[in-house]
Amino acid sequence: MTALGLDNMVETLKAVAEPSRLRVLKLLRANDLTVSDLTMILGQSQPRVSRHLKLLQEAGLIHRWQEGSWALFRVTRTGAAAALLPPIFEAVLEADDIFLRDQERLTAVKTERRERAKKYFAANAQSWDDIRSLHVADEVIEAELSRIVGEGPFNHVLDIGTGTGRLLEVLAPKARSAIGIDSSREMLNVARANLDASGVANAEVRYGDAYDLSLGRDQFDLIVIHQVLHFLDNPQAAIREAVRALAPSGRLIIVDFAPHANEHLRDQHQHQRLGFSTDTIQSWLEDADLRTEPEITISSEVADQSDPLTVMIWTAQDTRMLIADDNYSQKRVA
Secondary structure (H helix, E strand, C coil): CCCCCHHHHHHHHHHHCCHHHHHHHHHHCCCCEEHHHHHHHHCCCHHHHHHHHHHHHHCCCEEEEEECCEEEEEECCCCCCHHHHHHHHHHCCCCCHHHHHHHHHHHHHHHHHHHHHHHHHHHHHHHHHHHHCCCCCHHHHHHHHHHHHCCCCEEEEEEECCCCCHHHHHHHHHEEEEEEEECCHHHHHHHHHHHHHHCCCCEEEEECECCECCCCCCCEEEEEEECCHHHCCCHHHHHHHHHHCEEEEEEEEEEEECCCCCHHHHHHHCCCCCCCCHHHHHHHHHHCCEEECCCEEECCCCCCCCCCCCEEEEEEEECHHHHHCHHHHHHHHC
8 A cells, every 4th residue: 555645644634634524434435425415414505515525535535426417425445545544434433423413314315315216116117027027037147147256355346237236236245346337327326225225335336338437447357247238239349448447367247148039128128239149249358358268058947938038148358467477367267
């Protein structure tokens, strides 16, 4: 870890050593919150809360990202300044009256968020159920993914097209941190509500585009694209963008359908592609300079469908570190 110089250390401690800013840091420790959320919880004006956030961001203690008209904030997990926070949090009395009141108001914010997410999910649940009825249960796919991924631990995991955030619940325990990207703000609200309910504190979700992740290069040692490519008009471009974010020796896992003839998925559920062949996916992965592994087929056990969907899992690995270290290559690829 890079150490802070004296001046930077003093400025960082000054940023923390103010009651409202310490309250903000505790709230953002495991929550994505907007200025409006924090205004309601702290009982302070929006300009005052924005000022606190600006100082904390300048100190490298929180990060900000845009989600449409919303700006969301969360405690930064990397960097020398962020490393100062865990011992400070441990030293704080959790039962302090002010912190308890903040927690009550935070619970109210989360409850409202969950209610909005529940309404959206209820309105759209039928479309997911229609598609799930054509293929194997999600639990089977999740179990196979967990087996392929192994126990980890991973530094950083990325779930592209996170939807309800379910894969983050599965993968986050194996990682230091996890991020889910989705282009639907409504689904992001569903994901946040689900992550809150399941107690996952090391995962966050952000608004983003599969073609432009707006994330750093060479950052993630595991990236999953789960049931996303068939919605895209240029899936190969999305794969290239994912590979840009893949760390040396990192793994990319794609879950999608084998070729099928369910035209109603195109007409009723906006599927752009009716599945993918292994030759197609592997050629795209190889074009992106990844080493492919044998595909896995999960056949549907649905008996009353004329054309049940077969789920495929394709895995590939970045070769940059593998070329430099043959023993490491054998250990990771075997």
